[in-house]
Each structure stands twice: as structure tokens, then as C-alpha cells.
Amino acid sequence: MPEQDNEKTRQEADQRSGPLDGLLVADFSRVLAGPYCTMLLGDLGATVIKVESPAGDDTRSWMPPDRHGVATYYLAINRNKRSVILDFNDPADLHLAHELATRADVFVENFKPGGLKRFGLDYDAVQRLNPGIVYASISGFGTAQGAYVRVNEPYG
Helix, strand or coil, X not given: CCCCCXXXXXXXXXXXXXXXXXXXXXXXXXXXXXXXXXXXXXXXXXXXXXXXXXXXXXXXXXXXXXECCEEHHHHHHCCCEEEEECXXXXXXXXXXXXXXXXXXXEEEECCCCCCCHHHCCCHHHHHHHCCCCEEEECCCCCCCCCCCCCCCCCCC
């Protein structure tokens, strides 16, 4: 997998400041809503650690256009971020994911509802590890029984 960061990018990321300077964001998101959210947090000065699976984020291959074999969409939406590859099925990597959640000020994820529970990275588990965490779970479909959960319920 091509390395996203170059020395200049790393130096600029280390020297930026903004209203969120000093905050650590654990980015467990992918594709659009979550990465866009964490991109904005990084733009405002937060330190963002993007967690990717060993296969990498799906958007790395959304081409054309690309730069050195990596989709420009991926490069743009993941600017101002550091990335780490973690395999949640590997106990050592899962421990590192829990450690990141423990240290973070903000945790952002957009897995399918309940998708992180089996790894102990759902809200309840992370909140036990880190009571002060701001946990943002972004879903295009909600967390209940789907878009039509209220069809038969009275309005209000």
C-alpha cells in the first residue's frame, strides 16, 4: 500500500495550530461522512489518527484521478491525518485500538450499527475505558430498525 505522507506533509501537520490544537481524535471511519468530519477536525488543529484495516480504506482505489497510485479523493479527505493499520482480529492490534480509544479526546466511527461491539469499541466499552470521551457514531441509516421504524407510529 503506498505511503500517503511525505516528509513535507508530516512537518506541516506537526506545525499547524488552531482552536482544536492539543486534542487527539481517534478516526475509526471510512468512505465519506466520518472521514469528512475528522478532516474538518484536523483542519482546525486536532491531531487525527486514522485507523485502517490491513486492506486499507476503500477510497484509496477510487480512481481516476490519482496521484502515484492513490486516489486523490482519499488524499484530500484524509489530509492532516496520521494513519495506522490495525487488524482487529489480531489481539495485539486490538489492544492498540483500545489504547488509542483510551488516550483520545474524540472517537469517530461509522461502522454498521453494532459493528464495533464485538471488538469492545462500541460506545459503552469505550466510555468505560475513557469516561471523558466524545464518541461520534455516524450512520446514514440510523441505529434503530431502519428508515421506516416510525411508519406505524403516530407523529410526534
